[in-house]
Amino acid sequence: xxxxxxxxxxxxxxxxxxxxxxxxxxxxxxxxxxxxxxxxxxxxxxxxxxxxxxxxxxxxxxxxxxxxxxxxxxxxxxxxxxxxxxxxxxxxxxxxx
Amino acid sequence: xxxxxxxxxxxxxxxxxxxxxxxxxxxxxxxxxxxxxxxxxxxxxxxxxxxxxxxxxxxxxxxxxxxxxxxxxxxxxxxxxxxxxxxxxxxxxxxxxxxxxxxxxxxxxxxxxxxxxxxxxxxxxxxxxxxxxxxxxxxxxxxxxxxxxxxxxxxxxxxxxxxxxxxxxxxxxxxxxxxxxxxxxxxxxxxxxxxxxxxxxxxxxxxxxxxxxxxxxxxxxxxxxxxxxxxxxxxxxxxxxxxxxxxxxxxxxxxxxxxxxxxxxxxxxxxxxxxxxxxxxxxxxxxxxxxxxxxxxxxxxxxxxxxxxxxxxxxxxxxxxxxxxxxxxxxxxxxxxxxxxxxxxxxxxxxxxxxxxxxxxxxxxxxxxxxxxxxxxxxxxxxxxxxxxxxxxxxxxxxxxxxxxxxxxxxxxxxxxxxxxxxxxxxxxxxxxxxxxxxxxxxxxxxxxxxxxxxxxxxxxxxxxxxxx
Numbered sequence: 001x002x003x004x005x006x007x008x009x010x011x012x013x014x015x016x017x018x019x020x021x022x023x024x025x026x027x028x029x030x031x032x033x034x035x036x037x038x039x040x041x042x043x044x045x046x047x048x049x050x051x052x053x054x055x056x057x058x059x060x061x062x063x064x065x066x067x068x069x070x071x072x073x074x075x076x077x078x079x080x081x082x083x084x085x086x087x088x089x090x091x092x093x094x095x096x097x
Numbered sequence: 098x099x100x101x102x103x104x105x106x107x108x109x110x111x112x113x114x115x116x117x118x119x120x121x122x123x124x125x126x127x128x129x130x131x132x133x134x135x136x137x138x139x140x141x142x143x144x145x146x147x148x149x150x151x152x153x154x155x156x157x158x159x160x161x162x163x164x165x166x167x168x169x170x171x172x173x174x175x176x177x178x179x180x181x182x183x184x185x186x187x188x189x190x191x192x193x194x195x196x197x198x199x200x201x202x203x204x205x206x207x208x209x210x211x212x213x214x215x216x217x218x219x220x221x222x223x224x225x226x227x228x229x230x231x232x233x234x235x236x237x238x239x240x241x242x243x244x245x246x247x248x249x250x251x252x253x254x255x256x257x258x259x260x261x262x263x264x265x266x267x268x269x270x271x272x273x274x275x276x277x278x279x280x281x282x283x284x285x286x287x288x289x290x291x292x293x294x295x296x297x298x299x300x301x302x303x304x305x306x307x308x309x310x311x312x313x314x315x316x317x318x319x320x321x322x323x324x325x326x327x328x329x330x331x332x333x334x335x336x337x338x339x340x341x342x343x344x345x346x347x348x349x350x351x352x353x354x355x356x357x358x359x360x361x362x363x364x365x366x367x368x369x370x371x372x373x374x375x376x377x378x379x380x381x382x383x384x385x386x387x388x389x390x391x392x393x394x395x396x397x398x399x400x401x402x403x404x405x406x407x408x409x410x411x412x413x414x415x416x417x418x419x420x421x422x423x424x425x426x427x428x429x430x431x432x433x434x435x436x437x438x439x440x441x442x443x444x445x446x447x448x449x450x451x452x453x454x455x456x457x458x459x460x461x462x463x464x465x466x467x468x469x470x471x472x473x474x475x476x477x478x479x480x481x482x483x484x485x486x487x488x489x490x491x492x493x494x495x496x497x498x499x500x501x502x503x504x505x506x507x508x509x510x511x512x513x514x515x516x517x518x519x520x521x522x523x524x525x526x527x528x529x530x531x532x533x534x535x536x537x538x539x540x541x542x543x544x545x546x547x548x549x550x551x552x553x554x555x556x557x558x559x560x561x562x563x564x565x566x
Contacts, residue, residue, distance in 0.1 A: 006221060009332055009340055016341040019122055020348030026129045029443070030463050032353060032450030033186060035128055036320055040193045042121050042141055043327045043346035046200045048114075048152040049334045053207045054167060055158030065207040067163040072196040072203070074171020075178065077145055080193060082179035083186070085138045087454050091131040094462035 034087045041080025047073035106154050113151025114338035120144030121342055125349070131463055148338055183458045184415045187447040191244035191316055194323045198236025198300075201326035202293065205229035208333050209289055218283035222333065227276035227292060229329035234296030235303065236322040242304035243315055247447055256305040262370045268299045303369065309412075310489070312447045314357040314368045321350025353449045360443035360469075362495075362505040388524070388536050390543040393554030396483075396518045399542065400426070401559060403480035403516075405436045407472060409509050410452050411445050413486020413548055422552035423485060424459040429559040438465055440472040440482075440509045442490040473510050482514040484535075486548050488521075492533045501531055517541040520551045 027035050050073055053066030120140045127137035158164070181189050205226045212218045218226075245251035272295035279288040307315050324347030331339030358365060400406060408427070414420055430437045439461065445452045453466050467475075476482065484491055491511040494501040511517050512535050519536055521543060536543055544551050 005335060009335065009337065012337045012340045013328060013331075013344055016118075016344035017348050020125075020345040021352065023122060023125045023345075024349045024352045027125065028128065028130055028134075029441075029468055030131060030450065030453045030457075030466055031128050031134055032356075033190075033448060033454045034134065034450070035125075035349060036190055036316070036353065036449065037186075037193070038124065038128065038137065038141060039324070039346040039349040040190065040197065040320065041145070042124065042342050043197055043324050044200070045117065045121075045145065045148055045339055045342040046197065046204065046327050046330055047145075048148055049204050049330055049336060049339060050167075050200060051149070051152050051164055052155055052157055052334075053204060053211075054163045055155070055160060057160055057163075058211055062207040062211055063163060065203045065210075067167045069200040069203040069207070070164055070167035071171040071174075072200040074168045075175040076193045076196050076200075078172050078175025079178035079189070080175075081138055081142050081145075082176065083181075083189065084141075085135060086179065087183070087186075087457070088131070088134045088138065090454070090457040090460075091134070091463045092457070092460065093131075094464050 030091065031088070034084045037080050037087070038084045041077055041084065044073040044076035044080060047077060104156070106156060110151040110154055113147040114336070117144035117148035117151075118338050118341045120147070121345060125345060183454050184418065185248070186454060187312060187316060187451065188244045188247035190448060191240045191247060191319065194316070194319045195237050195240035195244065197323035198233045198238075198240060198326055201233030201323075201330050202230050202237055202296075203233075204330055205233060205333060206289075206293065209286075213284065213286060220280055223280045223283045224276075225329055225332040227279055229326055229333055230289075230293055231272055231276065231296045232322050232326035232329055234293055235300035236319055236326055238297045238300030239304050240300075240319045240323070242301055243307070243312065243319060246304070246307070246309065247312060253309045255308040261302075261306060265299065265302050265370075268295050268302065272296055272299065306370075307368075309447065310444070311361075311368050313444050313449055313451075314354055314361070314363075314365075316448045317350050317353035317357055318365070318369075319350070321347050321354060324348070324350055357444055357449060360507060362503075362507065388543050389539075389541065390545060393544060393546075393551055394558050395542060396520075396544050396551075397555045397558035399481055399516060399518060400430060400483070400555070401433060401435070403430075403435055405438075405475075405479045406430055406481045406483060407438050407440050407467075407476060407479050407511075407514065409440045409442070409482060409484045409487045409491055409511055410456065411442075411485065411487025411490060412447060412451075413488070415446060415451070415455055415486070417486060417548035419485060419549040419552050420455045420459040420461075422549055422556060423456070424461050425556045426483075426552060426559065427461055427465070429556060438467050438472060438475070440469065440476075440511075441466055442469050442487070442509055445487060445490055469507060469509055473513075476510045477513045479514040480516065482511040482517045484511055484517065484519040485552065486520070488533055489531065491519075491535055492531065493535055494531065494533070503531060511535055512538055512541075515540065518544060520544050520546070520548050522547060 050069035124141035127133040327343030495506040
């Protein structure tokens with residue numbers, strides 16, 4: 001890795017954090033519970049790193065670690081998106097009488 | 098490597114990551130309103146699918162068996178976890194932070210094990226791995242502890258002992274010190290083991306002294322740590338979509354923690370190291386003040402003669418599973434043309450937004466759910482406030498009693514309404530062990546009993562009345 005890669009990653013981190021602050025501050029307070037389960041599912045994007053470790057099969061140890069990591073991330077993806085959607089379906093506006 | 102020699106498949110993978118990052122940001126943006134929020138979930142799923150497909154194309158992958166097995170197992174655990182009752186959402190959330198931390202710690206360990214024999218542990222890589230493993234490890238065990246406390250497998254009361262903070266901070270300091278040493282001597286693998294073990298132990302010890310009412314802040318903090326662990330993983334794997342998603346998760350957790358702390362008028366340090374539940378306000382216990390108590394019938398009379406009602410729900414409502422009864426009261430009263438609103442304190446419940454989700458499940462429309470600051474403006478003109486399972490968040494002592502442990506905490510001004518009905522099991526003080534003068538106020542009617550039972554009786558009284566006309 002050359003040193004410029006490190007700096008470009010630092011830039012991505014900085015910009016994503018600022019975008020995060022802006023976007024999250026606008027999230028409706030009604031939806032803070034679904035927000036947490038949604039960001040949780042999104043950060044389970046860690047699955048992509050785990051997939052490569054489990055799939056490149058360098059040593060038995062790393063394959064095991066990678067496989068467990070894929071399972072843990074996949075649990076978060078599946079349960080996170082499903083429960084967020086389940087909760088959001090419940091938010092209804094007042095019926096007009 | 099320059100762009101011209103990069104194989105096409107690598108471009109595809111990177112493009113899928115770019116698309117995923119954009120979709121994740123849109124996903125959170127659409128959460129700004131309930132009417133667009135479900136589109137946000139769709140965008141998140143789309144981004145995730147793109148990134149996974151893009152990764153499966155990766156040329157380094159030689160076998161798919163274990164990936165598929167792990168995905169099936171993950172789906173097998175994930176589907177039932179998404180169907181838990183909504184009162185159990187806080188523990189599910191804590192559990193998912195634990196899985197996030199676990200994945201980070203495992204990937205960090207795997208990368209260390211891969212790079213160690215190849216002599217590829219540069220200063221940067223070793224530092225990033227150490228941060229990833231510390232954050233991942235403490236998030237894993239800390240979140241498991243939090244989930245255990247929320248599920249009441251682990252004792253919910255704060256567990257404290259002498260020198261607790263000194264011991265905790267020393268452990269963390271040793272872990273960080275070992276990490277610094279490991280960066281200088283990456284071949285000393287036993288240091289890596291020390292770091293991993295200490296961070297796991299630290300996570301447990303960090304949560305031991307936390308009481309139930311501090312859970313909203315602690316869950317938010319753990320959310321933030323899980324996000325930062327993903328960021329560290331992104332730096333280790335040089336993966337920008339991971340850095341982006343982790344940063345979004347981390348900033349979300351951080352903002353929620355700040356909101357929770359402000360809503361309790363406390364600092365992070367105070368929540369983590371203050372063992373708030375241990376603070377017992379001793380003196381006041383002896384003097385029993387006269388309270389006015391009444392029956393469900395009396396409460397029903399008061400409610401149906403009001404023209405505006407505000408309901409203040411608290412964790413007690415969730416414990417008693419009384420949200421559906423609350424909705425029935427809402428229906429009975431709105432049918433009579435009475436204006437009914439819900440006053441939501443930010444820390445009511447066990448995680449941010451918990452009350453909103455429970456009431457939405459009970460089919461209370463979301464435009465009746467009003468934030469604390471907004472409802473407080475209306476309360477002096479409100480006829481009746483109905484307090485269901487809330488205690489400290491309506492204690493007027495927070496406004497004026499400087500000796501009270503909750504002094505300075507923003508509260509819902511239930512005492513400023515024309516009348517107040519409070520449903521409570523007994524006169525036992527709440528979580529902080531503080532007397533609540535709201536209960537002995539002249540315009541407060543106490544109805545003693547289990548929240549679900551009392552609310553059911555009120556509904557019956559209201560319905561009977563309607564039938565009689």
